[in-house]
Amino acid sequence: MFEFITALFGPRIKLARDRVTRLPRRVRKSAKEHVETMQRIVDDLAGLEGIADVKQSKRLPRGFYDRVEDLLAAYDRYLAAVREGLGDRADGMFPAGTPEGVGGCYAAPFGVTGPEAMLIYREVRTWRDFPQIAQRLGELGEQQFKDIQEGHRGRDPDKIRMTSKAAGLGRKRFSERGEACPFLNESKGRCRLGDKRPMTCRMHHIGGDTAKGDPRHEDHENAELLNIRVPVRPQVAISQLDKRMDMGLTPFLYASVLQLLQFAEGELILEVGEAPRRMQQDGRVAQKANRNVKHAKKFQKGKNKSKPKKKKKKKK
Structure with a gap:
């Protein structure tokens, strides 16, 4: 009980991503259309036939992934409207997952919702290097859990309130390790998930001295940030x-x-x-053939057939 009261009224340990940017009323009003679109899409998802039976059926309703992508696209439009409304305040701010905002890709842990996680899993499961990525995800997840558990004094180490001081300290400790996100292409400084990256990465923008966006930077606490969270109604x-x-x-x-x-x-x-995708013996998802390459069968048709010889005209 004491831990719960402390979590509610005591000082909260916040990461850079937790510092929510407060939006002026006029900006919220200008982006209202996109908020309503997001709400409508989430309502559509909740109304899909069989959405509550996924755990038993292990199948998602038809159109689920498309609607989740629509939700992310609507959120991008919301972000664009908010940034436009903020004017100069949003100039020179770069989202995590881009070369300029790549520091945000070292500031794990990253939050994610269930629908987003399913879309991301569908994307990365087909990657050729997924086994290596899965191993790295496991290592980082285990370390993250250890960091949170380290400050927990309760009887059951598996029952930790995410609002507790132990969780806050653990998240901060893990973030300061500066581990690169396994979905980051470090050589290019870009997120490999592209337009499927989670909203927690889309909302996090870094400006000014962008090097401070990296949690390993000595002045990370004073980084110039813009965190445009999902509006309350769609979030709920x-x-x-x-x-x-x-x-x-x-x-x-x-x-x-x-x-x-x-x-x-x-x-x-x-x-x-x-239709189910074919799995290879090593556990990888078989890649679909690219039928637009030069050596594809459709371009080989008739190539090897001997061309009819032209008849020579007889001289008169």
């Missing part, structure tokens, strides 16, 4: 959707992807009516 609706799906996924990206790997027994989580 997504949380309710998570509960409706009852998947019990952790709110951290690394662990949730591995949970889905275990849930799907190494396979993809398909939509109803979707």
Whole structure:
């Protein structure tokens, strides 16, 4: 009980990503259209037939992944409207996952919602290097859990309130390790997830001396940041959707992807009516043939056939 009261009224340990940017009323008003679009999409997801039975059926409703991508696209439009409304304040601010904002890709742990985790798992499960990525996710997830457990004094180390001081200290300690996100292409400084990266990465913008965005920087606490969170109504609706799906996924990206790997027994989580993808003996998803390359069969048709010889005209 004392721990709960301390969490509510005591000082909170916040990471750079936890510093929410307060938006002026006029900016919120200008972006209202996009907030309503996000809310509508989440309502559509919650109303899909069989959405509450995924845990038993191990199949998602038809159109689920498309609607999650629509939600992320709507959030991007919301971000663009907010940045436009903020004017000069948003100039020179770069999102995590880009070369200028790459420091944000070292500031784990990253939060994620259930629908986002499912979309990300569907994307990364088909990558050729997924086995190596999965191993790295496991290592980082285990370290993150250890860091949180280290400051926990309760009887059961598995029952830790995420609002507790132990969780806050653990998150801070793990963040300061500066571990690169396994989905980051370090040579290019870009997120490999592209337009499927989670909202917690989309919302995090770094400006000024962007090097301070890296949690290992000595002046990281004073980094110039813009954190444009998902508006409250859609955020609550997504949380309710998570509960409706009852998947019990952790709110951290690394662990949730591995949970889905275990849930799907190494396979993809398909939509109803979707044809299964062929798996190779090494556990990788067989890649679809690219039929637009020069050596594809469709371009070889008729190439090897002997061309009819032209008849020579007889001289008169």
